[in-house]
Amino acid sequence: SSSGSGSSNIRRKPVIILVVGMAGSGKTTLMHRLVCHTHLKDIRGYVMNLDPAVMTLPYAANIDVRDTVKYKEVMKQFNLGPNGGILTSLNLFATKFDEVISVIEKRADQLDYVLVDTPGQIEIFTWSASGAIITEAFASTFPTVVAYVVDTPRSEDPTTFMSNMLYACSILYKTRLPLILTFNKVDVAAHQFALEWMEDFEAFQTAASSDQSYTSTLTQSLSLVLDEFYNNLKSVGVSAVSGVGMEAFFNAVETSAEEYMETY
Numbered sequence: 001s002s003s004g005s006g007s008s009n010i011r012r013k014p015v016i017i018l019v020v021g022m023a024g025s026g027k028t029t030l031m032h033r034l035v036c037h038t039h040l041k042d043i044r045g046y047v048m049n050l051d052p053a054v055m056t057l058p059y060a061a062n063i064d065v066r067d068t069v070k071y072k073e074v075m076k077q078f079n080l081g082p083n084g085g086i087l088t089s090l091n092l093f094a095t096k097f098d099e100v101i102s103v104i105e106k107r108a109d110q111l112d113y114v115l116v117d118t119p120g121q122i123e124i125f126t127w128s129a130s131g132a133i134i135t136e137a138f139a140s141t142f143p144t145v146v147a148y149v150v151d152t153p154r155s156e157d158p159t160t161f162m163s164n165m166l167y168a169c170s171i172l173y174k175t176r177l178p179l180i181l182t183f184n185k186v187d188v189a190a191h192q193f194a195l196e197w198m199e200d201f202e203a204f205q206t207a208a209s210s211d212q213s214y215t216s217t218l219t220q221s222l223s224l225v226l227d228e229f230y231n232n233l234k235s236v237g238v239s240a241v242s243g244v245g246m247e248a249f250f251n252a253v254e255t256s257a258e259e260y261m262e263t264y
């Protein structure tokens with residue numbers, strides 16, 4: 001309930017779902033699956049694309065950064081490479097983000113969720129001024145949650161798992177928003193191992209100790225630190241390809257949104 005919070009001009013709906021993850025984790029495919037699920041279940045959703053450089057999207061976006069900023073022209077105009085072009089395009093879009101927020105506010109009564117796809121290079125969103133501005137603009141108006149997409153098969157390697165979790169951890173502390181670890185591609189590898197590692201750091205250390213390298217020692221020490229981080233998270237296993245886990249995902253979003261309303 002929102003009654004506990006004194007501050008709030010924050011409405012209850014829609015809930016903003018920021019979909020972030022490493023390149024190749026399956027964000028775009030997952031977005032498509034989530035959009036299909038909302039259509040199927042009569043969930044009222046809005047879809048936003050924040051990737052200025054994406055060529056084609058498998059879903060129709062209601063709000064698309066590409067309608068406002070032409071990434072190729074930005075590159076030419078400012079003499080930038082691809083990453084600079086994406087970053088500058090997002091900066092330009094961020095300066096107009098109050099307009100985006102008012103579009104959503106006008107429709108708030110008809111919307112349950114806004115699904116937001118972020119640029120393929122994760123740090124362009126998570127470590128840029130515009131990413132922070134956009135996140136803050138959302139979070140000061142609507143309940144906002146982060147869905148951190150993990151490539152589950154690739155994370156079976158303990159060191160990869162650890163670096164992925166550290167990244168998620170940095171996003172949690174940077175945004176201070178509820179974070180849902182969204183283990184994708186469970187059609188290829190079940191995420192049970194990850195749940196076990198998060199539950200029991202000794203199980204993780206055992207897995208990591210098969211590698212005697214320096215990083216492995218560091219990895220083992222870090223697992224102790226991350227223990228506290230895991231306590232603050234929700235995890236779900238999904239497959240963007242098979243469609244498994246959609247109900248669990250939206251349940252986690254609902255719980256996180258409630259948590260958000262209690263906190264802010």
Ligand code: GTP
Binds near residue numbers: 024026187240
């Ligand atoms: P960027 O385009 O770099 O942002 O990557 P992305 O994170 O949007 O990933 P994308 O959706 O392009 O998916 C990357 C690859 O993973 C593609 O080959 C997808 O087909 C595949 N993929 C995505 N989700 C799943 C899944 O649930 N299961 C399987 N088996 N493959 C998946």
